[in-house]
Amino acid sequence: MLSIKEILDRLYKVKSPAGFEGDIAKVISAIAKENNLEYRTDAMGNVIVHRKGAGKKCLIDAHMDTIGFLATYIDEKGFVRFDTLGGFDLPDIHHVTVEFLNGTCGVISYEQKTDFKDRKVSSMFIDIGAKSEAEAKELILPGDAAVYAGELRELSNGKISAPYLDNRIGVAVALFVICSLKDCEYDVYAAFTVQEEVGLRGAKTAAYGIDADFAIVVDVTDSCDTPGFDGFGEVKMSDGAAIKIMDKAAIAHPAIVSALCETAEHEKIKYTRDIITIGGTDAGSIHTSRSGVPTGGISVPVRYIHSPCEVADMADIEASVKLLVKTLENHAVII
Amino acid sequence: MIETIKELCNLKGTSGWEVAVREYIKKRIKPFATEIREDIMGNLIVFKKGQKRRNNPFMVCAHMDEVGLIIKDITEEGYLSFDFAGGVDRRVIIGKRVLVGEKGIPGIIGMKAVHLTTKEERKKTPKLSELCIDIGCEKKAAAEKLVSLGDYAVFDSPIRELGENKIKARALDDRFGCGVMLKLIESELSYDTFFVFTVQEEVGCRGAEIAAFGVKPDFALVLEATTAADIPVSEGSNKVCVLGKGAVIGCVDGGAIYDKRLFALLRGIAEEKGVSWQIKTRVAGATDARSIHVSRKGVRTTSLSLPTRYIHSPSCVADIRDMESVFTLARELISCEEEKLNA
Numbered sequence: 001m002l003s004i005k006e007i008l009d010r011l012y013k014v015k016s017p018a019g020f021e022g023d024i025a026k027v028i029s030a031i032a033k034e035n036n037l038e039y040r041t042d043a044m045g046n047v048i049v050h051r052k053g054a055g056k057k058c059l060i061d062a063h064m065d066t067i068g069f070l071a072t073y074i075d076e077k078g079f080v081r082f083d084t085l086g087g088f089d090l091p092d093i094h095h096v097t098v099e100f101l102n103g104t105c106g107v108i109s110y111e112q113k114t115d116f117k118d119r120k121v122s123s124m125f126i127d128i129g130a131k132s133e134a135e136a137k138e139l140i141l142p143g144d145a146a147v148y149a150g151e152l153r154e155l156s157n158g159k160i161s162a163p164y165l166d167n168r169i170g171v172a173v174a175l176f177v178i179c180s181l182k183d184c185e186y187d188v189y190a191a192f193t194v195q196e197e198v199g200l201r202g203a204k205t206a207a208y209g210i211d212a213d214f215a216i217v218v219d220v221t222d223s224c225d226t227p228g229f230d231g232f233g234e235v236k237m238s239d240g241a242a243i244k245i246m247d248k249a250a251i252a253h254p255a256i257v258s259a260l261c262e263t264a265e266h267e268k269i270k271y272t273r274d275i276i277t278i279g280g281t282d283a284g285s286i287h288t289s290r291s292g293v294p295t296g297g298i299s300v301p302v303r304y305i306h307s308p309c310e311v312a313d314m315a316d317i318e319a320s321v322k323l324l325v326k327t328l329e330n331h332a333v334i335i
Numbered sequence: 336m337i338e339t340i341k342e343l344c345n346l347k348g349t350s351g352w353e354v355a356v357r358e359y360i361k362k363r364i365k366p367f368a369t370e371i372r373e374d375i376m377g378n379l380i381v382f383k384k385g386q387k388r389r390n391n392p393f394m395v396c397a398h399m400d401e402v403g404l405i406i407k408d409i410t411e412e413g414y415l416s417f418d419f420a421g422g423v424d425r426r427v428i429i430g431k432r433v434l435v436g437e438k439g440i441p442g443i444i445g446m447k448a449v450h451l452t453t454k455e456e457r458k459k460t461p462k463l464s465e466l467c468i469d470i471g472c473e474k475k476a477a478a479e480k481l482v483s484l485g486d487y488a489v490f491d492s493p494i495r496e497l498g499e500n501k502i503k504a505r506a507l508d509d510r511f512g513c514g515v516m517l518k519l520i521e522s523e524l525s526y527d528t529f530f531v532f533t534v535q536e537e538v539g540c541r542g543a544e545i546a547a548f549g550v551k552p553d554f555a556l557v558l559e560a561t562t563a564a565d566i567p568v569s570e571g572s573n574k575v576c577v578l579g580k581g582a583v584i585g586c587v588d589g590g591a592i593y594d595k596r597l598f599a600l601l602r603g604i605a606e607e608k609g610v611s612w613q614i615k616t617r618v619a620g621a622t623d624a625r626s627i628h629v630s631r632k633g634v635r636t637t638s639l640s641l642p643t644r645y646i647h648s649p650s651c652v653a654d655i656r657d658m659e660s661v662f663t664l665a666r667e668l669i670s671c672e673e674e675k676l677n678a
Contacts, residue, residue, distance in 0.1 A: 019592030043553065043633030070587055073572030073616035081572035083618035085587070122573065122617070143586045143598070143614050195592060205633035 001180060004317055007031065007172040012152045012162065015101055017068025017145040018085040018197045021045050023101075024064045028175060028192050035179040046206040047192040051178050055185035058328065059212035059293070060178060061203055061282045062170035063196030063219065066163075067306055069098055069108075069126070069146045074137060078130030080106065084121055085145065086197030087279070092307045093124070099149040104128055104139045106146065148308040158314040159237075165310040167196070169300045169317055170218040177324045184328045196282055200249060203282035207289035214256060214294040216324065217244070217283045220312070221274045221299035233275065237301045238313045240270025241320040244297030247276035249284020256296025263327040269319050274299045298324055336518045336662060337502070337655055339363075341494050343510035343517075347434065349403030349487040350420045350538045353377055356399040360513060360532055364520045378546040379532040385524035391553035391676070393669055394529040394634075395519065396543060396623050397512025398536035398559075401505070402647050404433060404488040406468070409479060413472030415442065418463060420487065421537030426460050427648040428490075433468055436486035442470040490649035500579070500655045507651040509536065511641050512558030515662050525670040536623050540590065543623035547630035554597070554635050554676055556668055557585070558661065559622045560653065561615065561640035572616040576642040578653065581611025582660040585638030590621025591628050597637035597668075600675065604667045610660050613642075635676075639664050 002010075010031065016024035025047045032039040038050040047064070067086030074080050098106050106128040114123050126146065130136035148163035155161055162168070171192055178190040189210045193202035207215070221242050224233035235242045243260045244252045264271040274297075287295035298320050303311040348356035357379050361371060370382040379399070402421030409415055415435065433442045444466055449457075468488065472478035494504040504510075516530050529550050534542035547555065565577040576583050584601045585593035605612040628636040639661045644652040 019587060019595070022595075043635050044628070046633075070618060072614075072618070075571050081616065083587075085592075085618075142616065198592065201591075201629050204629040205631065209632040 001035070002031065004172050004176050004321065007175055008152060008168060011168045011171055015099070015147045016065050017147050018065040018195045020068070020101060020145045021065050021194045025192070028064065028171065031175055031179070037178065042205055042209055044202050044205045045194045046202045048206060048210065049178055049190045049192070051181060051188040053185050053187040055187060056213040057210065058186040058188045059207065059210050059215040059286065060174045060188065060190045060324070061206070061215060061217045061286060062174035062190070062192055063167050063202065063282055064171050064192040065194050065197050065202070066147060066166070067197045071126070071140055071142050071144045071146070073142055074133050076133050078128070078132050078136040080126040080128055080136060080140065082121070082126055088306060090119060096308050097149040098126060098146040100140050100144050100146040102140065102144070105149060150308055155311065159311055160314060161309050161311045163308045163310060165302050165312045166220045166305050169220055169302070169312060173218045173300070173317060173320050173324065176321055181325060181328060186328055188328065193282055200280060200282050200285040203285040204289065207286040207293060211290060212293055215286045216256065217281050217286065217295065217297035218320065218324070219281045219297065219299050220302040220305060221276055222305055223301035223303045226303055235272050235274050235301050237303060238315060239272045239301065240316060241323045242272050242274035242299040242301055244283065244299055245273050245275050247280050247283065248278065249280025250287045250295060252283065252296040253287070253294035256294055260296060260298065260323060260327055263330060264323055267322065267326045269323050269326070271319070271323065336514055336658065339517050340511055340514035340658070341504065343514050344494055344504040344506045347439070347489045348399055348401055348506065349405070349489060350400040350535045352487045353399040353534045356510070356513065357532065360399070360517065363517055367520050374545060374549055376542050376545055377534045378542045380546060380550060381520060381530040383520055383524055383528055383530065385526040385528060387526050389526050389673065391673060392529060392551065393526065393554045394531055394547070394550050394552035395516055395556045395558065395665065395669060396531045396533055396546070396627065397516050397557070398509045398533045398542065398623060399513060400534055400537050401489065401508065401510070402537045406435065406482055406484055406486045406488065409475050409482065409484065410467065411475050413470070413474050413478040415468040415470060415478065415482060416464070417468055417488065421647070423647055425463060425466070429461070429466065431649050432491040433488040434491045435468065435470060435482050435488040440470055440481045441491065442468040442488070445469045492649040497652065501652055502655055503650050503652050505649055505651065507641070507643055507653050508560035508646050509558070511560050511653065511658060515558050515665055518662060519666060519669070528669050533623055540621065540623050540626040544626035544630070547627040547634060551631060552634055555624070555627045556665060557622045557624045557627065557636065557638040558665060559638055559640040560643040560646060560651065562620055562646045563642035563644050566644065575617045575619065576613055576615050578642050578644065579656060580613045580642070581657055582664050583615055583640040583642060584612050585624065585640070586614040587618050588615065588620050588622065589618060590625030591636065593624065593637050594635040596678065597635060597676070600671065600678070601637060601639070601664055601668060605664060608663065608667065610663050612660065612664070
């Protein structure tokens, strides 16, 4: 059995911008196979791993896509115009290094003399070092996708930093949990979904296909503990797992919220209550699937979400794993 | 095909009011379709048997509706105030002729003449509440004899062929797609195919949502008109797509990330057959694919679009050669054997 860190290391070997999740799907499928779990891929590209059980159907969801960049046009000098896959804060992408799926590297910059406040994605470009359109097109074509370049690094106090902790962390947690569950009667499905970052799209078809009795979404949430955050949210790094109360796309089902909170109290797992005021999660697509699915979530606090250097605490990840495992193994408490 | 598209563009069919388009299509396809049905929202669902069966159903789709206006009040002086059905830029409607209601009552979207406006007024686009349709009536009662609240209006804009290979018409978005589907239905098909003429795309891809749920396809092809900005103010990637450069194969837009394998397949077919193609250079707009690709357990969806200038205005302009490119690629795609689609 791989550790969480080992799973993360394998996930960080591949890129998965929204719509281009093929490579990470292979890594997840391989890990499922090594653990003798059944898995399939649906028409959208979601990977669905199954751990059979006699009880009710539980869906654990973690999106496997990340935000990214899409090359849309290459000019005569070889500069690449792009658009974004998912939501960005423009300041985050000034002069960062990006890497296309085929390994081609580039740097994002902007048209000189544009005022910062007037800058838009359409006035920015990727410099891949090519001298001409023809030379650039040897390397990449319009329609190719890129992601932030960057590796998983360890900071002090058990903190880690990398791009795309959103949602490599969720994937690692969900995968680790479904592989390591022991005394669990639920019929557990883990859906590793595509295209969350562009509108919770993959979760819609995954939830329809699985037709679960309840669902728990594993994703990240803003850690409100850095300078300037005073007086904002409850969730802070190193305070444990964050139990979803609501986000912009869903209000968590009370039964799931209490099952998670009671488990955390009972097992003495550190937790906070998570209210996301910007952005939704896959819970939005899942809870209104078919005739409705009671849905909740566990979020891991992350600083600087959607930047090239997100930060998380391994201890919060471990707490989230424990909370999910204990909640599912103590099956009497849900629904 | 071009004559069919012209006839379709002449029909009035604002979102929610597609009946004239639907009836025309029904009449045309009757001798060729295996089965025709209409669902509860008014989508026209056509099945046509091909030489061979498909195990994984294939659905081709285009929307019947167009953007337009809806009458929401009649003033004491007999003017009509209105709102839009679908996205229309207020700046393109001033001074334009419209046809109101089923009878096509002629009207003008008027405003004060240049002599009477101030410099400041001319800098701003008037709000919808400052605009009205003048149908020439002097009293509310007289107007009410011609127009009812809730009536739709379309732009009165004759179809013209322009310069080299260009055509100008009001409802190219998406009677063009309907025209391509009509020609496909009228031809011999290699495989069984569903053709769906949808309603209410322009107000949020609503018809396609229930059509896809009902048809349960495994594959879908959306035929659309898409925005081209190859006009003097735009350079490079801001042109989005260019007239005469061929069919736009769906890659990523605001509504969907199109199926990668079908994208590669279409690109391969285009290269092999020498059909010109392009992708959009901006992630903008959306098609019925938005609803279709996430239907049920997911539908592998692609699109072929016609680059169209001044889309959602009274005068859309497109290139007849691009129409042929879309038709050829659509025909080739629905003739592909299942192994190729699943490759």
